[in-house]
Amino acid sequence: MQQETTPPNVARPLVRIVGVHKYFRRGSERIDVLNGLHLEVGEGEFFGLMGPSGSGKTTLLNLIAGLDRPSTGEVWVGTQCISRMSESQLARWRTRHVGFVFQFYHLLPVLSAYENVELPLLLLPLSARQRRQQVELALELVGLKDRMWHRPGQLSGGQQQRVGIARAIVTDPELIVADEPTGDLDAASAEEILDLLEELCSGLNKTIILVTHDPRAASRAHRVQRLEKGVLVDGRIEPASRH
């Protein structure tokens, strides 16, 4: 099951998936996506999740990020069972506890890099000064402080993704979920983004869950699992493919 690198705090899981089933209905037909899943991701762990299209990776990620609820079973993050929260509670929880990195960055085109990063902070009771400090810190961490007034259209794909990462970490969440964060980038930019995620994990002790098709990206994870037909299986990555 486990790859060769041992996760730093595996004894203290941050994410616990307990007997999760998820199915959707299409008319009278029931489509099972996740089948009795159990998973633990430790605090400060860089966890990779691979699998073919339609295997349920994004569904699992959505459950962990509090964007969806399981049909049965429980999802715990830290000490909170998020699968029991209402939509409104989940929204509040997401602001503080999880950062999301998208494949296509999904920055708001009408806002500057600074304003995009500031967006989640508008939901928190912070003064303008506090917000500015946090935004500048996040942009500094991703190396884009000098571009903070640029609009997304004025930034390269790699830079946009770094702004996306700054937006994900600006509220200082303990968990960062990244759905194919390098899927839309060239190799060099992808490496930069993976370096950045690794730094966040090792330097800031963020727990990172990375969904990817790319074995090179997965090789950066401490541990990788594959999801096939809604069931987790071993996800060993060949050492040769590692960075």
Add this chain to the structure above:
Amino acid sequence: MFKFALLALKNIRRNPILSLLTSAGTVILVLVVTLVWSVLAFLDQATREKQQNLKAIVTERWQIPSQMPFSYAATLCEGAAREPDHVRPQDAMTWSFYGGTMDLRNRTLNNTVFAFALEPEKLLTMMDELDSLPPGERAAFAPAVERLKENRQGIILGRERLTLLDKRVGERIRLYGINYRGIDLELEIVGVFPPGRYDKSAAIHRDYLLSELLDKWPREHGGQPHPMAERCLNLVWLRVPDTAAFAQVAQQIETAPYYTNPSVKCETASSGIATFLDAYRDLLWGVRYLLVPAALASLALVMANAISISVRQRQMEIAVMKVLGFRPRQILLLVLGESLILGTLAGLASAAATWYGVNRLAGGIPFPIAFFPKFFIADDALLWGPAVGAGAALAGSFVPAWTAARVKVTDVFSRVA
């Protein structure tokens, strides 16, 4: 809050053409509503009953236009008071309408004059708006009234009428009678009305018309009276202190034995105008209850359409905002805020432009009914113009905003995947 408003403003800027078209639609519809409401509000105000210092109108009971014999004038001006305890009006004014043209063969609106024949001094005491002129304007107008008193062949013209006739104060004009066939008047222009309500009007000395009609005509026609001789009193205005006095005077007049053929009626100026407007009842009803609601509904639909397009285009962004922690209520308020800003600004721009264009540039809307030659846009329009824009925007954008708030993140992302 400020940041949310800023975000809404930036969202409006994202699709300038859509925002511009929506604003243009709002501007046009608010313009229609502003114009229509201004006229309706003006008429409402004119037909609203005053409680004190009100004017009563005496007219022929069964005919429009009212045409009474001039012999009624003296007693009507006394409120038909015939007993010691009867109430007398505080002031009174008679109106005889004289229409004349400067060119009988080639009659046009430009060479035609419609004049009130009255006692000159009543211009400053009984004529609407002239009786309450600010001191400066009153002082400027009073000499013209004095000249008309002294020169019974004088005429006071409105500024527009003077321009249309291409004449100046001091010049003479000859008017050929239109409603008083054969009664032609030689007149000297002795002054102009203050700018405003009477821009297209004219006033002549009552005595001149009456002497031409009642004295000169029979003298020159073998004693035969002019056909209008017994029909030359159109209206009598009475000023009474309050509604109780009005009721008493009306009762005195309507029960007096002097006015049998034709019989007369006495009503307040507002109800007199309301009676006159009765002829336009269906039109005004349609304007009030069909045109205005239709304009408002169209405005709401324009907004609904624009905001729906905008929401559809931004489904992914809305989903991302939800991922970041924005709650449905906040998304709803954000979308409503966008349309609110758009509607309010467009409504304000429209109302301000209409107000300035109509009141300052055009000098009123020419819509001559019920003795109102022009209508003006009420200053209130600067408040309710934006309010109409905002209200319609809110109504129109509620469904799209609700749809945006209900966007299901997983559905949006699954479509992308």
